[in-house]
Amino acid sequence: MDIHKLTSELQVKNDSKIVMLVMDGVGGLPRTFDGKTELETANTPNLDALAVRGVQGASIPVMLGITPGSGPGHLGLFGYDPLEFLIGRGALEATGIGFELQPGDVAVRCNFCTLDEAGNISDRRAGRIPNDQSVPLVDKLRQVAVPGVETFVEPVKEHRFVVVFRGEGLSGDVADTDPQATGVPPLNPVAHDQASEKTAEVASKFLDQAKQILAGQPKANFLTMRGFAAKPHLPPYHDVYGLKAAAIAVYPMYKGLARLVGMDVVGQAKTLEEQMDLLQEHWDEYDFFFVHFKYTDSTGEDGNFDAKVQRIEQLDAAVPRITALKPDVLIVTGDHSTPAFMKGHSWHPVPTLLVSERCRPDTCQQYNETESTRGGLGQFEAKYLMVLALANAERLTKYGA
Amino acid sequence: MDIHKLTSELQVKNDSKIVMLVMDGVGGLPRTFDGKTELETANTPNLDALAVRGVQGASIPVMLGITPGSGPGHLGLFGYDPLEFLIGRGALEATGIGFELQPGDVAVRCNFCTLDEAGNISDRRAGRIPNDQSVPLVDKLRQVAVPGVETFVEPVKEHRFVVVFRGEGLSGDVADTDPQATGVPPLNPVAHDQASEKTAEVASKFLDQAKQILAGQPKANFLTMRGFAAKPHLPPYHDVYGLKAAAIAVYPMYKGLARLVGMDVVGQAKTLEEQMDLLQEHWDEYDFFFVHFKYTDSTGEDGNFDAKVQRIEQLDAAVPRITALKPDVLIVTGDHSTPAFMKGHSWHPVPTLLVSERCRPDTCQQYNETESTRGGLGQFEAKYLMVLALANAERLTKYGA
Numbered sequence: 020m021d022i023h024k025l026t027s028e029l030q031v032k033n034d035s036k037i038v039m040l041v042m043d044g045v046g047g048l049p050r051t052f053d054g055k056t057e058l059e060t061a062n063t064p065n066l067d068a069l070a071v072r073g074v075q076g077a078s079i080p081v082m083l084g085i086t087p088g089s090g091p092g093h094l095g096l097f098g099y100d101p102l103e104f105l106i107g108r109g110a111l112e113a114t115g116i117g118f119e120l121q122p123g124d125v126a127v128r129c130n131f132c133t134l135d136e137a138g139n140i141s142d143r144r145a146g147r148i149p150n151d152q153s154v155p156l157v158d159k160l161r162q163v164a165v166p167g168v169e170t171f172v173e174p175v176k177e178h179r180f181v182v183v184f185r186g187e188g189l190s191g192d193v194a195d196t197d198p199q200a201t202g203v204p205p206l207n208p209v210a211h212d213q214a215s216e217k218t219a220e221v222a223s224k225f226l227d228q229a230k231q232i233l234a235g236q237p238k239a240n241f242l243t244m245r246g247f248a249a250k251p252h253l254p255p256y257h258d259v260y261g262l263k264a265a266a267i268a269v270y271p272m273y274k275g276l277a278r279l280v281g282m283d284v285v286g287q288a289k290t291l292e293e294q295m296d297l298l299q300e301h302w303d304e305y306d307f308f309f310v311h312f313k314y315t316d317s318t319g320e321d322g323n324f325d326a327k328v329q330r331i332e333q334l335d336a337a338v339p340r341i342t343a344l345k346p347d348v349l350i351v352t353g354d355h356s357t358p359a360f361m362k363g364h365s366w367h368p369v370p371t372l373l374v375s376e377r378c379r380p381d382t383c384q385q386y387n388e389t390e391s392t393r394g395g396l397g398q399f400e401a402k403y404l405m406v407l408a409l410a411n412a413e414r415l416t417k418y419g420a
Numbered sequence: 421m422d423i424h425k426l427t428s429e430l431q432v433k434n435d436s437k438i439v440m441l442v443m444d445g446v447g448g449l450p451r452t453f454d455g456k457t458e459l460e461t462a463n464t465p466n467l468d469a470l471a472v473r474g475v476q477g478a479s480i481p482v483m484l485g486i487t488p489g490s491g492p493g494h495l496g497l498f499g500y501d502p503l504e505f506l507i508g509r510g511a512l513e514a515t516g517i518g519f520e521l522q523p524g525d526v527a528v529r530c531n532f533c534t535l536d537e538a539g540n541i542s543d544r545r546a547g548r549i550p551n552d553q554s555v556p557l558v559d560k561l562r563q564v565a566v567p568g569v570e571t572f573v574e575p576v577k578e579h580r581f582v583v584v585f586r587g588e589g590l591s592g593d594v595a596d597t598d599p600q601a602t603g604v605p606p607l608n609p610v611a612h613d614q615a616s617e618k619t620a621e622v623a624s625k626f627l628d629q630a631k632q633i634l635a636g637q638p639k640a641n642f643l644t645m646r647g648f649a650a651k652p653h654l655p656p657y658h659d660v661y662g663l664k665a666a667a668i669a670v671y672p673m674y675k676g677l678a679r680l681v682g683m684d685v686v687g688q689a690k691t692l693e694e695q696m697d698l699l700q701e702h703w704d705e706y707d708f709f710f711v712h713f714k715y716t717d718s719t720g721e722d723g724n725f726d727a728k729v730q731r732i733e734q735l736d737a738a739v740p741r742i743t744a745l746k747p748d749v750l751i752v753t754g755d756h757s758t759p760a761f762m763k764g765h766s767w768h769p770v771p772t773l774l775v776s777e778r779c780r781p782d783t784c785q786q787y788n789e790t791e792s793t794r795g796g797l798g799q800f801e802a803k804y805l806m807v808l809a810l811a812n813a814e815r816l817t818k819y820g821a
Contacts, residue, residue, distance in 0.1 A: 025486060025503075072453045377761075379768050379789060380453045395789075397769075397799030399484055406485030410767045417765055418482055419489035419502065420512050 022098060022406060023259040026415065030261035035347035035412040037262070037307045038298075039404075041096060042334055043089075043273075044316030044357025046369045046388060050324060057315075057324055057359060058370065058387040061331035065338035066351060066372070066386040073349075073374030075383045076396025078404060080355045086366045090114075092354030093276045097309075098260070098405030099253055106279070107191055107248020113181050114275030116173055120250040125189045125218050128246040130197065131156065131178040131239035132205070140201050144178045145239040153177060156239050163228040165221050178239065184221050190214035191249035193222060198243075205243050218247065255281025256307065260409060265301055267294045268311035277309055291333065295340040302344055307408075310341075316364075319357030327359050348375040348411045350404065351386060368398060375411035423499060424660040427807060427816065431662035436748035436813040438663070438708045439699070440805075442497060443735055444490075444674075445717030445758025447770045447789060451725060458716075458725055458760060459771065459788040462732035466739035467752060467773070467787040474750075474775035476784045477797025479805060481756045487767045493755030494677045498710075499661070499806030500654055507680070508592055508649020514582050515676030519574055521651040526590045526619050529647040531598065532557065532579040532640035533606070541602050545579045546640040554578060557640050564629040566622050579640065585622050591615035592650035594623060599644075606644050619648065656682025657708065661810060666702055668695045669712035678710055692734065696741040703745055708809075711742075717765075720758030728760050749776040749812045751805065752787060769799060776812035 047057035080087040081101045090111050091101035106114070109126035120126060131145035131153060157174040160182075164170070168186030175181055192211040198204070208222040222244060233240050256264040258281075265285045266277030274284040283305070286297040291312060298308055312334050318327035341349060356367040370391035381395030392398070396407070409415045448458035481488045481496045482503065491512050492502035507515070510527035521527060532546035532554060558575040561583075565571070569587030576582055593612040599605075609623040623645060634641045657665040659682075666686045667678030675685045684706070687698040692713065699709055713735050719728035742750060757768040771792035782796030793799070797808070810816045 022483075025483070029486070377449065377759075377766070379447075379449055379457070381793060382790060393794060395478075395769075395793050396484075397478065397793065399799070403484040406483065407767075408485075410485035410487065415485065415487065415767075417487045417489050419492035419507065420509060 022100070022402060023254055025418065026098075026406060026409060027259050029415045029418060030409065031414055031416050032261055033413060035306070035414060036302070036344070037348040037350070037408050037412050038310065038341055038346040039096065039308070039350045039352070039408070040310045040312070040341065041093075042312050042315045042331070042351070042353045044319045044355060044364065045331070045353030046356025046358070046365070046367050047319065047327065048358035048360045048367070050360060056388050057319070057327040058331055059389065061328045061335065063331060063335040063386060065335045067384065069338070069342070069349065069351065069374050070372055070383045070386040070390065072380060073372050074378040074381050074396050075370065075372045075386065075391045075394030077368035077388075077391045077394070077398045078352060078371040078401040079368050079398065080401050084366050086364050087355045088364065089272055089354060090276065093273070095401035096352060096354055096404060097280050098402055099280065100402050104251060104253055106251045108246025109181070109191070109248035110250055112175060112246065113173070113183055114279060115272040116175055116181060117271035117275060118171065118173055118181065118183060119278060120183070121185065122250055123185070123187070123189060124250050125184045125191045126248055127182045127222070127244045129180050129182050129242045129244050131180070132241050132243050133238050134241045138204050140198065140203060140205060142238070143197065143201060143243065147177050148238050149177060150174070153180070153239065156233065156236065159232050160229055162232060163225050165224045168221050170225065182225065182244070184218065186221075189218045189221070189249070191218065191247045193219045193247040195245040196226070196243045197245050205241065208244060222247070251279060253280050257281055260307070260405060261414065262307040263305050264307040264309065265305040266309045266311070267297045268309070269294065270311070270313050273311040273313070282309060291337050295337055298341065299344065315353070316357045319359050320362060322359050322362040324359035348373065348408050350408060352404065369401070371396065371404065373407060373411060377411050377413070423501070423803060423807060424655055426819065427499075427810060428660050430816045430819060431810065432815055432817050433662055434814060436707065436815060437703070437745070438749040438751070438809050438813050439711065439742055439747040440497065440709070440751045440753070440809065441711045441713070441742065442494075443713050443716045443732070443752065443754045445720045445756055445765065446732070446754030447757025447759070447766070447768050448720065448728065449759035449761045449768070451761060457789050458720070458728040459732055460790065462729045462736065464732060464736040464787060466736045468785065470739070470743075470750065470752065470775050471773055471784045471787040471791065473781060474773050475779040475782050475797055476771065476773045476787065476792045476795030478769035478789075478792045478795070478799045479753060479772040479802040480769050480799065481802050485767050487765050488756045489765065490673055490755060491677065494674065496802035497753060497755055497805060498681050499803055500681065501803050505652060505654055507652045509647025510582070510592070510649035511651055513576060513647065514574070514584055515680060516673040517574055517576055517582060518672035518676060519572065519582065519584060520679060521584070522586060523651055524586065524588070524590060525651045526585045526592045527649055527651070528583045528623070528645045530581050530583050530643045530645050532581070533642055533644050534639050535642045539605050541599065541604060541606060543639070544598065544602060544644065548578045549639055550578060551575070554581065554640065557634065557637065560633050561630055563633060564626050566625045569622050571626065583626065583645070585619065587622070590619045590622070590650070592619065592648045594620050594648040596646040597627070597644050598646050606642065609645060623648075652680060654681045658682055661708070661806060662815065663708040664706050665708040665710065666706040667710045667712070668698045669710070670695065671712070671714050674712040674714070683710060692738050696738055699742065700745065716754070717758045720760050721763060723760050723763040725760040749774065749809050751809055753805065770802070772797065772805065774808060774812060778812050778814070
């Protein structure tokens with residue numbers, strides 16, 4: 020079943036506005052079996068008022084029991100089956116630091132490492148050298164020049180950085196050079212298919228020159244390459260949904276993910292207030308707005324239940340600024356759950372709320388996990404959420420006569 | 421997952437009776453977000469009594485967010501995945517006027533149009549000429565004789581009519597001749613594949629002769645052809661379910677859809693009472709009865725909430741005539757929702773009720789949208805309904821040992 024084939028065929032244009040408010044990692048767990056989740060503990064009068072008017076369900080990001088990373092989590096919300104559309108590790112890392120990949124680019128995750136005198140790896144992470152040591156080394160590597168391709172080298176954090184190769188005829192199926200062991204030399208980049216042979220050659224030349232440049236460094240005297248990945252092909256929002264879409268996010272990863280599906284990244288907000296300002300400013304220019312709120316995830320990752328509750332309440336207080344704009348369809352959801360109890364992402368379904376004039380309201384009185392399991396949307400795969408959004412915006416015509 | 425492969429393998433025969441009562445477009449929306457739907461407003465003591473005994477769920481006709489036409493809506497109920505089995509426009513139009521398509525037939529939707537002296541289309545609908553003018557012209561077109569094929573010409577409404585070509589070696593993949601514009605000549609019928617070349621030639625000859633016949637008509641001096649479609653291949657009920665099936669419908673479209681899956685169309689009922697009479701009369705002859713009630717859809721299409729409520733109550737009053745026959749399995753459902761609020765079909769899930777001695781009753785007390793979302797069948801794709809019907813009729817044996 021090809022969702023985008025259907026939405027491409029059935030899409031119609033109108034002047035409706037759709038807002039998708041993503042509370043990253045919003046789903047949680049109670050601290051005790053009879054207790055309340057973060058969302059159920061939080062005082063959320065605005066979200067609850069929406070729950071009364073709207074229809075709720077429990078969305079499954081990927082598959083029952085599967086915990087998604089940020090990439091698959093957002094792809095699902097954006098309507099791209101996360102089991103079909105894959106963002107390779109290198110491409111996700113480049114996206115996460117705000118690097119704008121172009122079609123045909125190949126991105127690679129790199130680690131500085133330490134080689135001993137025999138040329139064997141003695142430390143796969145070069146002692147996790149701090150940024151103030153690694154960033155200048157990344158800068159030195161920008162001297163590398165491989166004929167026929169353009170090369171970008173960008174720091175990530177500590178020993179981690181990204182290399183992007185740009186040129187004709189590059190493909191991403193190249194084996195890692197990290198042997199995942201010490202006491203052995205790094206591997207050579209080997210192409211898994213013919214289309215990736217040029218990439219392997221280019222990487223090999225890059226590594227040769229890098230070795231010269233890094234020679235003599237006390238710790239970071241070489242590097243390994245992992246997760247070679249071409250820019251993923253994600254048919255853009257405009258084509259598959261007929262939507263001119265804007266992304267309003269604070270963190271580079273989410274701006275990057277939105278760019279990959281053809282959204283415009285709007286503004287440089289640092290706070291939720293500034294995100295709301297941007298939403299208001301650009302209201303007339305776009306059909307669809309993806310608004311991303313990070314801190315429900317980061318507090319969950321920290322295992323800080325109370326801080327997550329506070330962040331949910333902070334978000335709730337911003338909701339009236341959205342509803343004041345009178346979106347035709349307002350969706351409140353998350354890309355996955357991040358229970359403070361688990362200090363990480365989880366597979367649990369995500370409370371998802373849709374409000375529109377044409378939704379069929381259910382009996383839910385609050386926006387939270389427990390209510391969502393008895394909501395009118397039932398339990399559903401997140402990849403269908405965009406179809407529901409378009410339907411409620413009357414942007415899809417009938418299938419068949 | 422091939423549903424029919426499973427049901428073909430597992431089917432067993434017995435003397436059970438299954439009734440599927442389809443209230444077309446039964447699902448609705450409240451007039452206000454805190455109000456009741458049409459079904460929730462209606463007084464339905466008989467359906468509610470069934471809801472207490474049975475198990476309910478919310479069926480999705482095609483996919484979350486996708487609004488079906490009558491074709492896909494019924495195919496889903498009949499157990500044919502509406503995304504896999506397609507009824508082409510021409511075939512549906514022929515079906516809708518009660519034309520019995522045979523395997524190999526190609527049906528085409530035609531419009532009378534007006535050509536100017538230069539041969540360009542000046543009116544794509546020939547001034548929407550009324551039936552009393554178009555029907556005699558359709559009759560004239562029956563003179564067309566294309567060697568090697570049999571040709572049928574049947575009126576639909578105003579400028580619309582259907583042509584069916586019957587013969588060896590015809591296939592339906594031919595481009596429309598309607599250029600969708602005025603001031604340009606009609607297009608020639610062009611085959612999209614080799615198998616359809618004969619159809620294109622036949623259509624071309626038909627058009628040549630039709631031009632002669634219509635020459636001199638003030639408005640309808642030519643025609644365009646759209647939606648060429650072969651009879652769809654739908655494996656018949658008898659094979660895939662082992663059921664001898666009867667359709668009891670008032671409108672030609674639903675009789676036609678039932679014929680396409682191998683049901684016998686029984687009688688010529690004009691009213692619900694007559695439909696009930698037919699059900700009773702033919703009770704011993706068939707295993708399965710599809711009973712179609714149109715007016716819940718047509719009142720919804722009219723945007724007439726109160727009339728839809730009345731039609732639901734009318735249907736409810738007929739239910740005792742069905743239960744008096746003691747069907748082993750009684751299903752009450754719809755092919756889609758048609759909320760009066762939207763004046764048209766919609767994507768909303770359909771309250772679906774199944775009553776049998778072997779169903780596992782849930783806690784639902786009424787048959788309606790809100791109850792259906794907390795029913796024992798959960799939310800499910802309509803295409804699985806026939807499997808549930810067979811199971812409850814003990815007409816399926818175990819899968820695997």
